[in-house]
Amino acid sequence: MVYYKEFFQEWAAHQVLRRPSMKQSEPAFYRRLEQALDVHREKGALIILKPRWDDSVIDFTSSDFLSLSRSGRIRNAFMEELGSLGDDWRLSASGSRTQYGNYDYLRQVEDEIAAFHNAETAWVCHSGFFANISVLEAVALPGDAIVWDELSHASTVVGLRVSVAAHKLSFQHNNPDALRDVLTRLKTDDPAFARGDRSVLICVESVYSMEGDICPLREMVAVAKEVFPTGNAQFIIDEAHSNGIIGPDGAGLVQMLGLENEIAIRVHMCSKALASTGGVILCNKTVRATLAHFSRCLTYSGAPSVPMVASIRAAYQLLSSGQTAKEQGQLQANVRYFFQALLEHPDWEEALDEGLLSVPLAEEWEERSVHSHVIPIKVRPSHEAHLFGHLLIANINAYPISYPTVPKGTALIRLVFHAHNTREDIDYLLNTIGAWAIEMLVIERGESKNTVPAAQRQFLALQANGWK
Numbered sequence: 001m002v003y004y005k006e007f008f009q010e011w012a013a014h015q016v017l018r019r020p021s022m023k024q025s026e027p028a029f030y031r032r033l034e035q036a037l038d039v040h041r042e043k044g045a046l047i048i049l050k051p052r053w054d055d056s057v058i059d060f061t062s063s064d065f066l067s068l069s070r071s072g073r074i075r076n077a078f079m080e081e082l083g084s085l086g087d088d089w090r091l092s093a094s095g096s097r098t099q100y101g102n103y104d105y106l107r108q109v110e111d112e113i114a115a116f117h118n119a120e121t122a123w124v125c126h127s128g129f130f131a132n133i134s135v136l137e138a139v140a141l142p143g144d145a146i147v148w149d150e151l152s153h154a155s156t157v158v159g160l161r162v163s164v165a166a167h168k169l170s171f172q173h174n175n176p177d178a179l180r181d182v183l184t185r186l187k188t189d190d191p192a193f194a195r196g197d198r199s200v201l202i203c204v205e206s207v208y209s210m211e212g213d214i215c216p217l218r219e220m221v222a223v224a225k226e227v228f229p230t231g232n233a234q235f236i237i238d239e240a241h242s243n244g245i246i247g248p249d250g251a252g253l254v255q256m257l258g259l260e261n262e263i264a265i266r267v268h269m270c271s272k273a274l275a276s277t278g279g280v281i282l283c284n285k286t287v288r289a290t291l292a293h294f295s296r297c298l299t300y301s302g303a304p305s306v307p308m309v310a311s312i313r314a315a316y317q318l319l320s321s322g323q324t325a326k327e328q329g330q331l332q333a334n335v336r337y338f339f340q341a342l343l344e345h346p347d348w349e350e351a352l353d354e355g356l357l358s359v360p361l362a363e364e365w366e367e368r369s370v371h372s373h374v375i376p377i378k379v380r381p382s383h384e385a386h387l388f389g390h391l392l393i394a395n396i397n398a399y400p401i402s403y404p405t406v407p408k409g410t411a412l413i414r415l416v417f418h419a420h421n422t423r424e425d426i427d428y429l430l431n432t433i434g435a436w437a438i439e440m441l442v443i444e445r446g447e448s449k450n451t452v453p454a455a456q457r458q459f460l461a462l463q464a465n466g467w468k
Contacts, residue, residue: 068275077314093303101303128269128279196230206253207241212374244273274315347434389455
């Protein structure tokens, strides 16, 4: 079965309502859960565990940005690193970091990562999501404030729920003036902030995972220092999408801007560009001691295993030795080519003029010295599902994103570029989306006998024919 048929079949099977067919004799616990899930099934919006595609499907979705996993380079580096350890190592950490799990190899790798990132210390944990939660759980003390960009990742949102901070305030996305307003309000409303007796933690991301835009970090740091000159306002930056992509040897946005001494906490992911697993918290010794004492997420879970740490070390060795420079350059070239070709494509020009779709990052793209690999194609709500189906039938995978992942009333197709994408892939992507856009414009103008796009008609036909 071709991938799009397999995906459609899997998706459709999970959207069938379950509560009406359940017997009253079944436990009420399960009936209530299915009723809650049916709310989303009715809209065809139940999240499913998607079948994995093979390399024949054109990839504009995966987090293998530098193609280290697809190429096998990270696997080979990992096996070499494991081999260098000999036979005298134990698979499990056999305890938390505060107990038996604080072994020498783990600490050695943390020291190497800290040195690569110009940080005082590093803490390896099981995932970047986990790291973000752990930081917010630990470093905000009672009475403190957490201020976060309104488009922050879900891990920040979960971290806010477990934090004891007294004030939790968002500010308009990537807007230094909006940040100033929130900080000034805190300072005015509570003299303890003005005196430096309470801290303000500012959560931002280097590259935002849905919008794909880069944080104006230098400007935000200047705002925080202006409003709170005592240094009680400090930044926590999530570098998930910049690690391995931008900065010296892929070290991230903070190092690209030379702001290592201005940022209290950096969280890096190893499961994206590094094609490994886990997350890394970069901080100083004061923050590290705070994490060890106050973060139950970290100290009540087992320490990372040796194979996990070995995979992280292998990835960082590829970065630090310059062995990923070609892929980093290719990724930037791919994004530049996409923008240039997009703006010259007649179908896209018409669709953009008609407001059927928009590509905010294409505006003034030539003025940016570095580009994000995440590029959202903004569409009208419900159109994201139609365009996703159209792309999938064309053997292109680029996922649709809608509320609540993005703000209500918005929707997009999230394009993720990789080193392994070719110019032919990009041309085919542009032509495929352009064809969909023209089809939708014809339908909207009433110039077609069809009222739904071809991809949706094909989906319904497959479903009616038993997916044959």
